[in-house]
Amino acid sequence: MTDPVLDIRNLKVDFATRRGTAHVLDDVSFSVAPGELLAIVGESGCGKSMTALSVLGLIPSPPGKVVGGSILFQGRDLTKLRPSEMRKIRGGDIAMIFQEPMTSLNPVFTCGEQIAEAVRLHQKVSPRAAFARAVDMLRAVGIPEPELRARAYPHQLSGGMRQRVMIAMALSCEPKLLIADEPTTALDVTVQAQIFGLLDELRQKTGTAIVLITHDMGAVAEMADKVAVMYAGRVIERGPADAVLDDPGHPYTRGLLASIPRVDADPDTDLPEIPGIVPALTDLGRGCAFAPRCPLAVDACHAAQPRHVAMTGDHSAACIQLEPREVPA
Amino acid sequence: MTQLLSVRDLKVHFPTAKGGTVHAVDGVSFDIQRGQTLGIVGESGSGKTTTALAVMRLAPITGGEIALDGTPISRIEGEELRRARPRFQMVFQDPFSSLNPRDRVGRIIRQPMDLLGLGEPSGRDARVEELLTQVGLRPELKSLYPHQFSGGQRQRIGLARALATKPDLIVFDEPVSALDVAVQAQVLNLIRRLQRETGLTYLFISHDLGVVRHICDEIAVMYLGQIVEKAPAAQIFAAPRHPYTQALIAAAPSLAPEHRRRGGGARLQGDPPSPVNLPKGCRFASRCPIAVEDCRQRMPALRQLAPGQAVACHLA
Numbered sequence: 001m002t003d004p005v006l007d008i009r010n011l012k013v014d015f016a017t018r019r020g021t022a023h024v025l026d027d028v029s030f031s032v033a034p035g036e037l038l039a040i041v042g043e044s045g046c047g048k049s050m051t052a053l054s055v056l057g058l059i060p061s062p063p064g065k066v067v068g069g070s071i072l073f074q075g076r077d078l079t080k081l082r083p084s085e086m087r088k089i090r091g092g093d094i095a096m097i098f099q100e101p102m103t104s105l106n107p108v109f110t111c112g113e114q115i116a117e118a119v120r121l122h123q124k125v126s127p128r129a130a131f132a133r134a135v136d137m138l139r140a141v142g143i144p145e146p147e148l149r150a151r152a153y154p155h156q157l158s159g160g161m162r163q164r165v166m167i168a169m170a171l172s173c174e175p176k177l178l179i180a181d182e183p184t185t186a187l188d189v190t191v192q193a194q195i196f197g198l199l200d201e202l203r204q205k206t207g208t209a210i211v212l213i214t215h216d217m218g219a220v221a222e223m224a225d226k227v228a229v230m231y232a233g234r235v236i237e238r239g240p241a242d243a244v245l246d247d248p249g250h251p252y253t254r255g256l257l258a259s260i261p262r263v264d265a266d267p268d269t270d271l272p273e274i275p276g277i278v279p280a281l282t283d284l285g286r287g288c289a290f291a292p293r294c295p296l297a298v299d300a301c302h303a304a305q306p307r308h309v310a311m312t313g314d315h316s317a318a319c320i321q322l323e324p325r326e327v328p329a
Numbered sequence: 330m331t332q333l334l335s336v337r338d339l340k341v342h343f344p345t346a347k348g349g350t351v352h353a354v355d356g357v358s359f360d361i362q363r364g365q366t367l368g369i370v371g372e373s374g375s376g377k378t379t380t381a382l383a384v385m386r387l388a389p390i391t392g393g394e395i396a397l398d399g400t401p402i403s404r405i406e407g408e409e410l411r412r413a414r415p416r417f418q419m420v421f422q423d424p425f426s427s428l429n430p431r432d433r434v435g436r437i438i439r440q441p442m443d444l445l446g447l448g449e450p451s452g453r454d455a456r457v458e459e460l461l462t463q464v465g466l467r468p469e470l471k472s473l474y475p476h477q478f479s480g481g482q483r484q485r486i487g488l489a490r491a492l493a494t495k496p497d498l499i500v501f502d503e504p505v506s507a508l509d510v511a512v513q514a515q516v517l518n519l520i521r522r523l524q525r526e527t528g529l530t531y532l533f534i535s536h537d538l539g540v541v542r543h544i545c546d547e548i549a550v551m552y553l554g555q556i557v558e559k560a561p562a563a564q565i566f567a568a569p570r571h572p573y574t575q576a577l578i579a580a581a582p583s584l585a586p587e588h589r590r591r592g593g594g595a596r597l598q599g600d601p602p603s604p605v606n607l608p609k610g611c612r613f614a615s616r617c618p619i620a621v622e623d624c625r626q627r628m629p630a631l632r633q634l635a636p637g638q639a640v641a642c643h644l645a
Binding site: 043044158161197200201215217218225241261265272 | 373588
């Protein structure tokens with residue numbers, strides 16, 4: 001077993017809001033090994049993007065603040081680094097691709113210049129060598145005529161091409177860890193398949209660990225080795241992708257999987273629904289955050305946070321139903 | 330079954346600044362039977378939304394005919410069009426920008442009745458409460474503003490507004506694509522329940538194959554302004570005949586065991602060609618894995634291959 005590249009332990013992030021303190025991340029733990037792809041899945045507001053931003057030290061502060069836990073990257077705790085040290089890692093050893101490839105590229109510089117800039121920020125090379133590196137990277141991500149595209153501005157490229165440019169930029173400094181926040185949400189399915197194929201190929205070739213943030217269980221199935229399911233700022237289930245998808249332990253994971261309209265399902269029956277909506281992070285009770293919507297909730301669920309209970313191997317879920325029952329005497 | 334909507338050879342072309350023409354919709358024909366749902370799927374730029382907007386008379390029609398229940402609606406204008414509007418209504422994609430943030434929900438839902446002079450003014454508030462109940466919202470919520478609702482609730486409000494005129498046809502443009510999956514299931518179930526209860530006819534635009542499979546009786550696949558395949562929902566998934574339909578179905582992420590960690594699966598190369606400079610042959614030929622020289626020379630017509638299944642491919 002290789003040491004994890006990223007090991008997040010009991011991370012807690014609070015945001016000060018007008019309605020009180022929001023526990024945006026509460027006791028979040030997971031790890032990713034080299035070449036591994038971990039998917040963080042959940043609905044809007046569950047904390048999945050906030051997890052990515054905390055790894056990069058990009059939480060807006062104030063109002064946000066890391067109040068507990070650690071983010072170990074190759075053994076160093078990122079929460080303890082000075083801004084100048086974090087700047088060296090960000091974009092170098094840890095790279096990120098964002099959801100919207102239009103707004104995350106600078107419209108007034110060519111694609112090649114932007115990639116070259118990233119290279120020069122982290123490596124001592126001449127502008128000419130950096131630009132040559134940019135062309136190589138564009139070729140590596142499957143862009144046709146890379147010499148030509150390197151001189152193109154972002155608006156001259158399609159959405160799929162722009163996302164490839166973002167990936168080329170992210171990979172230009174050979175990161176150990178790539179965080180991809182909904183990288184294909186703005187793209188069509190056939191282009192999504194191309195980007196997924198590219199990410200998959202790259203991690204196999206370079207051993208880069210990938211954290212894929214997504215709301216799409218289909219994307220999890222296509223890509224992930226491991227998965228962490230988040231709800232209201234907590235990881236409520238984690239484990240190998242097959243185990244979580246085929247044998248979900250948490251009622252929320254089960255509900256989420258059941259509510260997906262599937263091509264092979266009987267279209268004459270209604271989709272199973274999860275009743276209600278996601279709670280506001282400012283007024284979570286003492287108990288399980290999912291309890292108000294949970295079909296299985298009992299009194300104890302509202303009283304205290306459930307612990308993670310191991311199911312098989314590395315698969316665990318935070319649900320009281322999984323606790324071993326005491327046998328009545 | 331009687332036919333409610335008939336679209337024949339619909340064309341919507343837009344001029345570009347440089348003197349070219351965007352062929353957004355380029356010769357599309359379909360019918361929808363009363364009480365049925367036709368889904369249009371396709372990727373961005375395929376013309377599916379423009380088709381929906383043209384049916385709604387919200388995009389300029391360059392050519393072709395649209396008839397609702399036998400009455401032509403593609404050429405009428407002004408007062409005549411306004412009087413026809415109650416019969417076809419629309420639910421939009423974005424539940425945030427499609428509701429006026431300054432109006433209370435009750436007024437948003439009442440407005441179509443006020444503008445189109447439907448029913449007695451004194452009875453309209455009661456009708457608003459009835460509509461809210463119908464879409465699963467409590468009537469007293471009518472005094473709140475849109476920002477006080479979640480995305481799923483807002484889409485219910487948009488649906489109540491569309492129902493306010495008692496339409497025959499509702500056009501949905503990606504009604505659930507902005508919603509989280511759990512909320513999406515709630516809204517899809519509601520859309521289906523309303524159809525069962527009231528016999529409404531739907532034109533349903535979506536890029537999500539799972540969603541159209543769940544909601545539609547018949548599915549049309551669009552590529553660069555044209556329908557490339559049309560068939561009953563079950564049939565198009567069981568036996569897709571057009572290479573583009575096959576690629577679309579293969580690329581759709583799925584939980585099926587054979588999709589696990591396949592890294593996106595078999596995939597099409599490249600992007601669709603520009604809708605301005607269209608190739609003279611099949612528009613899919615540049616990305617098609619089986620294209621032959623004939624495909625680049627001659628545009629294939631949509632032809633019947635099996636009962637209910639029409640395909641525009643020389644090789645199908």
